Amino acid sequence: MSTPFSRREILQKSLALGTLVIASSHGPSAMLHALEQSEERKPTPPNDLGPFYKRLAPETTSLRVAGDPGMPLAVSGQIFDTRGEKLSGAVLEVWQTSHVGHYDVEGYRYRAKLIADASGAYKFDSVVPGHYPDRVCQHIHYLVTAPGHKPLVTQLYFATDPVFDGDPDKNFSRDPLIHSRELVRPVTLAGDPKDIIAKVRFELCLERA
Ligand SMILES: [Fe+2]
Structure with a gap:
């Protein structure tokens, strides 16, 4: 029988x-936090690799350089496996278009390799990608690898994409490549009015090999 409560709520x-009594000098919140960290997770839905992947992208967290046009974007997240283990050292390759929907196929603009830190966390700065003729929605491609795990190829989409008309729950399938609503991530606007930045979290979960 399924329950409407999370394990944390039940605890x-x-x-x-x-x-339930917690007999530990670390206190209830640290103990619950530790339990939460090891909670089982569902693998992130895969999505197409697409034709614009390029090997050997440079290792950098700055895809955006000073003066780049477009809405500044900061993406962050954490990499887990299905047992909830943080995948420290996981390698992410990300690639996207410029703000006007152009892929750099000669060079490596808006392409990067990232290494997840000790807590499995990653982050990068970029711009919100544009639309391009063969694809309906704005997206960022991901290829994530970690020893002992199946490689994950997926894409990140933006809930603010005009294609969704403000209602991604209802309209996510307007892009025939989006099979899973969970790949469409909420966008938070931060900064000040002269210096707005769009922030997106995208947690990823890999299956064991
Ligand atoms: Fe693409």
Whole structure:
């Protein structure tokens, strides 16, 4: 039987009712946090590699350089496996178009290799990609690899994409390549009015090989 409560909620309720006692000097919140970190996860849905992947992208977290036109974008996330283990050292390759929908096929603009840190976290700065004729939605391509795990090829989409008319729940399938709503990520606007930045979180989960 499925339950409407998360494991954390059940544990918190049990603590409140006294049916669970935590006997540790680290206290309830640290213990619950540790449990949460090891929670099982669903693998991230795969998505097409597309024709514009290029090997040997430079290792950098700055895809955007000073003066680049377009809406500045900061993407961050964490890499896990299905057991909830953080995949420190996972390698991500990301590639996208410029803000006007142009892929650099001669060079490596808006292409990068990233290494997840000790907590499996990654981040990069870029611009919100543009639309291009053969694709309906703005997207960033990902290829993620980690020893002992199946490589993950997927794409990140933006809930603010005008194609969704403000309702990605209803309209995500307007792009026939989007089979999973969870690849469409919420966008947070941060910064100040003269210096707005779009922020997106994209957690990834790899299956064991
Ligand atoms: Fe693409």
